[in-house]
Amino acid sequence: MAGRLLEDFAELASDWFWEMDETYRFSYFSGSLEQATGVSPQQEIGKSRVEISANAEIEAFWQPHVDDLLNRRTFRNFVYPYKRKDGQVRWFSTSGQPVFDDAGAFKGYRGVGSDITAERNARDQLSEALEALRATNARLAEQNQLFETAIDNISQGICMFDDDRRLIVCNKRYAEMYGLPEPLTRPGTPLETILDHRIATGLYTGADPTEFARNRLRMVDSDTRSQMVDELRDGRIYLIAHARMPGGGSVAIHEDITERKRAEAKIAHMARHDALTGLPNRLFLRDKMEESLARASGGGSFAVLCLDLDNFKAVNDSLGHPAGDALLQAVTRRLQVCVRETDTVARLGGDEFAILQPGPSAPERAATLARRIIEVLSAAFTIEGQQVVVGTSIGIALAPQDGAEPDLLLKNADLALYRAKDDGRRTYRFFEAEMDVHQQSRRALEIDLRQALVTGEFELFYQPIVGLSSGRVVGLEALLRWCHPERGLLSPVEFVPMCEETGLIVPLGDWVLRTACCEVARMSDDISVAVNLSPVQFKAPGIVSSVMQALSQARLDPGRLELEITESVLLLESEDTLAALHRLRDLGVRISMDDFGTGYSSLSYLRRFPFDRIKIDRSFIADLETKDDCRAIIRAVASLGSDLGIDTTAEGVETESQLKTLRAEGLTEVQGYLFSPPVPRDEIVEVLAKAKAAVSAA
Numbered sequence: 001m002a003g004r005l006l007e008d009f010a011e012l013a014s015d016w017f018w019e020m021d022e023t024y025r026f027s028y029f030s031g032s033l034e035q036a037t038g039v040s041p042q043q044e045i046g047k048s049r050v051e052i053s054a055n056a057e058i059e060a061f062w063q064p065h066v067d068d069l070l071n072r073r074t075f076r077n078f079v080y081p082y083k084r085k086d087g088q089v090r091w092f093s094t095s096g097q098p099v100f101d102d103a104g105a106f107k108g109y110r111g112v113g114s115d116i117t118a119e120r121n122a123r124d125q126l127s128e129a130l131e132a133l134r135a136t137n138a139r140l141a142e143q144n145q146l147f148e149t150a151i152d153n154i155s156q157g158i159c160m161f162d163d164d165r166r167l168i169v170c171n172k173r174y175a176e177m178y179g180l181p182e183p184l185t186r187p188g189t190p191l192e193t194i195l196d197h198r199i200a201t202g203l204y205t206g207a208d209p210t211e212f213a214r215n216r217l218r219m220v221d222s223d224t225r226s227q228m229v230d231e232l233r234d235g236r237i238y239l240i241a242h243a244r245m246p247g248g249g250s251v252a253i254h255e256d257i258t259e260r261k262r263a264e265a266k267i268a269h270m271a272r273h274d275a276l277t278g279l280p281n282r283l284f285l286r287d288k289m290e291e292s293l294a295r296a297s298g299g300g301s302f303a304v305l306c307l308d309l310d311n312f313k314a315v316n317d318s319l320g321h322p323a324g325d326a327l328l329q330a331v332t333r334r335l336q337v338c339v340r341e342t343d344t345v346a347r348l349g350g351d352e353f354a355i356l357q358p359g360p361s362a363p364e365r366a367a368t369l370a371r372r373i374i375e376v377l378s379a380a381f382t383i384e385g386q387q388v389v390v391g392t393s394i395g396i397a398l399a400p401q402d403g404a405e406p407d408l409l410l411k412n413a414d415l416a417l418y419r420a421k422d423d424g425r426r427t428y429r430f431f432e433a434e435m436d437v438h439q440q441s442r443r444a445l446e447i448d449l450r451q452a453l454v455t456g457e458f459e460l461f462y463q464p465i466v467g468l469s470s471g472r473v474v475g476l477e478a479l480l481r482w483c484h485p486e487r488g489l490l491s492p493v494e495f496v497p498m499c500e501e502t503g504l505i506v507p508l509g510d511w512v513l514r515t516a517c518c519e520v521a522r523m524s525d526d527i528s529v530a531v532n533l534s535p536v537q538f539k540a541p542g543i544v545s546s547v548m549q550a551l552s553q554a555r556l557d558p559g560r561l562e563l564e565i566t567e568s569v570l571l572l573e574s575e576d577t578l579a580a581l582h583r584l585r586d587l588g589v590r591i592s593m594d595d596f597g598t599g600y601s602s603l604s605y606l607r608r609f610p611f612d613r614i615k616i617d618r619s620f621i622a623d624l625e626t627k628d629d630c631r632a633i634i635r636a637v638a639s640l641g642s643d644l645g646i647d648t649t650a651e652g653v654e655t656e657s658q659l660k661t662l663r664a665e666g667l668t669e670v671q672g673y674l675f676s677p678p679v680p681r682d683e684i685v686e687v688l689a690k691a692k693a694a695v696s697a698a
Contacts, residue, residue: 014154020096020109024048027108036092036115038084079116091120114153157254160245165191165220168249177238177254178203191220202233220250229257237261274347276325277332285346288356289399289406295358296400302358303366303398306413307373310391310425312351315383323383327390330383334376338369354410363398363430370394370428378426393420394428402431448484449495449504457483458508460515461678464687465530465649465671468663473691475528475562477671478516479678480508500536509537510546517554517561519681524688530562532594535569544583551587558588564615566594581609592649596637606644613669614641618652621672624661631661638666 016036019028025048029041077095084090096111151158157174161167167189175185178198183189195216199209206212219226223244230238235258242252272284280288292302309331316324328351335345335353344356355373357366377392395417403409412431420429452458458480465475482490499505513531520529537543551558563584569577585591592613593606606614616637623630634650641648650662653672662670676687 015112015114017112018094018096018110019099020111022106022108024108033113036090036113037082038086038088090115090117092116155255158251159254160249160251161191161220162249165217167191167194174254177256191217205230205232220252277329277347279332279353280344280346282346282348282354285344285348285354285356286406288344289409292356292358293399293404293406300358301399302356303363303369303396304409304413305355305357305366305370305373305394305396305428306348306410306417307353307355307392307394308417309351309377310393312390315388315390319384319386319388323386323388326383327381327388330381331377331390335373338372338376343369348410354413366396366398366430367428370396374426374428391426393417393425395420395431396428397431445495446498446502449499449502452482452484453504453508453511457485458511459483459680460512460519461680462529462684463671463678464676464684464691465669466675466691467669468667473527473675473688474669475530476520476684477530477564477678478512478520478532480512481678496534500534503536503540505534505536506540509534510550513546513550514553517550517556520560521554521556523685524692527688528560528562528590530564530592532564533569535566538565538569538577538580544580544587547584547589548587551589559590562590562592562613564592564594578609585610585612592647606640606646611646613647613649615649615651616667618672621650621652621654621658621662624658625655631665634662634667635665641668642666 014032014035015030016032017028017030018026018033021027025046026044027046029044031041033039033041033044077093079091079093082090082092092113093116094111094113096109099107099110101107151169151171152173154171155173157171157177159167159170159174167185167187169187170180170185174180175182178194179201180194180197184194184197192213195204195213198204199213204212206215219228219240219242222242225241225243227239227241230240232238236256237258239255239257240252241255242250244250272281272287273279274281289304292300296302309327312324312327315327328347331351331353332345332347335355339345339355339357342358346354346356348354355369357369359365373394374392377390381388381390395413395415397403397409397413397416399409402412416429416431419432420427423429459482461479461481462476463479464473465477466472467474480492480496482495484490496505499508516529516531520527533543537546547561547563550556551561565581581591590612591609592615593611594615595617596614614637616634620630620633624634638648640646647668648666649669649671650658650667651671653659653662653670653674655674658672659670659674675691676684679687
């Protein structure tokens with residue numbers, strides 16, 4: 001019976017069993033030998049210990065131990081290294097004892113081997129582990145019951161029952177796992193008694209104890225191998241592998257996989273949730289949308305709200321990323337207060353959030369929720385002791401009418417979000433079909449823009465700037481035009497905003513600088529050129545280097561280049577921006593403030609930086625003859641410029657009457673259609689020649 005049990009256990013145990021006949025040749029190895037040594041048991045049956053030695057060095061090591069075992073013919077235990085064919089050296093522990101027949105004649109040896117490489121390695125690294133391993137080996141050497149020793153040192157719980165469901169053997173781990181008292185671990189204990197104890201102590205699965213016991217009895221009686229995961233009522237999770245034994249009865253291994261399952265659950269949660277806020281992520285949201293769309297096919301509906309935070313980047317830039325993270329967590333808490341339990345709030349990334357709102361009357365309820373969120377998020381946040389105000393814009397798409405699949409719904413909600421931003425922010429908009437058409441048009445324009453820079457479709461036009469005291473042309477303003485192959489000549493207002501959004505304004509602005517400098521360098525020596533710079537160009541590194549390269553390439557005197565900036569450049573409130581402006585001015589380049597009078601703090605900027613020119617916005621010139629306040633403002637700016645030593649230029653001059661008034665108010669320069677519209681380079685040469693001739697004649 002013991003032999004059969006040993007063979008049955010060998011199919012599940014990590015240790016291996018061996019037998020040697022009276023001629024000292026191996027007659028049996030269990031299947032675990034191959035995993036430990038890399039050698040098939042069938043290849044070694046009938047060979048002596050010498051024949052299966054890996055090399056002479058190992059043979060020399062274990063020779064004394066084996067000789068001692070064979071000579072004494074008593075129970076022995078020894079440890080030795082073994083070099084596998086793949087080059088690995090493993091450490092094995094082997095125990096053996098002689099076998100005698102009924103007449104006392106020697107019949108060979110029977111033993112068990114264990115791979116103790118891990119224990120040996122740990123012993124080499126830690127002295128405490130070394131002492132523990134020695135103590136374990138000492139205890140193993142003192143035990144006579146090889147089978148009990150083997151199973152009691154296995155981390156899994158093991159139990160065997162006979163055909164009458166009575167316990168044959170179980171190890172200590174099995175008893176520990178189910179809290180079995182010593183009497184219930186004795187051979188002959190009915191399985192039903194063990195199950196009754198588990199039920200009494202609450203260590204069973206399912207709500208019905210009777211059904212639990214019935215399922216366990218069915219598993220033990222089954223003739224097929226099986227595995228099942230058992231989640232106990234106290235939260236522990238066990239993996240149970242069950243098999244029938246050829247000689248009758250059954251064997252089962254119970255493994256505690258609680259920590260593994262918890263780790264798997266944590267990983268699964270992390271894969272579907274945002275680490276910072278704990279909210280569901282885009283993947284989770286898409287799955288919920290798939291479920292909602294399936295229900296919507298039967299007549300249901302739901303809304304998807306996409307939102308992001310207004311001015312979030314400013315918080316990150318001014319207070320730092322930790323403050324930005326804290327703000328996102330605070331926003332999350334407020335959003336969760338706004339929604340119902342049936343709604344799903346997700347973070348899509350950055351400062352982007354989405355809400356899935358199921359249920360009927362989707363448009364009305366979605367609008368109510370949007371207004372509530374805008375109100376709640378508009379209130380100030382206290383982040384790291386500072387008051388922060390951000391606000392939000394929201395786009396809404398309705399299912400199924402705005403889309404029958406998650407990505408399309410999110411895309412349409414995003415389009416509505418952009419419309420909400422374009423309409424002033426801190427508001428919401430529902431998706432409309434023309435938004436997609438508009439977006440497609442924008443995408444096509446962006447593609448054309450990128451191609452235009454490569455194929456050279458841009459051109460510079462020039463408009464004269466006339467000195468009022470001399471009547472001569474003192475400079476030119478370079479104005480960008482796009483010669484689109486299908487849409488014709490496009491002005492900057494049609495494409496520059498997109499260039500700024502996409503970053504294309506940086507390489508395009510460099511091209512404008514180089515081209516303007518080169519073309520003006522070939523004109524009259526006393527003509528300067530004014531080039532507009534975008535705020536985006538100042539955010540990108542290297543604006544000073546770009547100007548220097550353009551001047552060097554054109555061999556243009558820096559005094560003939562004027563850079564026009566708007567108040568939005570100084571709104572960056574960056575020391576780097578002011579430093580760059582001072583470096584440019586130190587080179588000899590002139591700096592002018594464009595569109596003066598249309599911002600909020602233009603006068604304060606005149607104190608922060610010594611501008612060479614103020615250009616009065618054309619809107620004041622257009623209303624000059626109809627609105628007295630426009631004339632008063634022009635008079636004040638002209639006086640301010642005179643006191644500060646700054647030239648003043650009026651844009652958009654179209655009539656002699658406007659020119660007369662501007663001259664009377666003391667402005668120094670003018671430009672506009674009265675003198676010339678913006679024209680290509682070849683035509684501006686003729687304009688300059690005519691203007692020069694007219695001045696000479698006068």
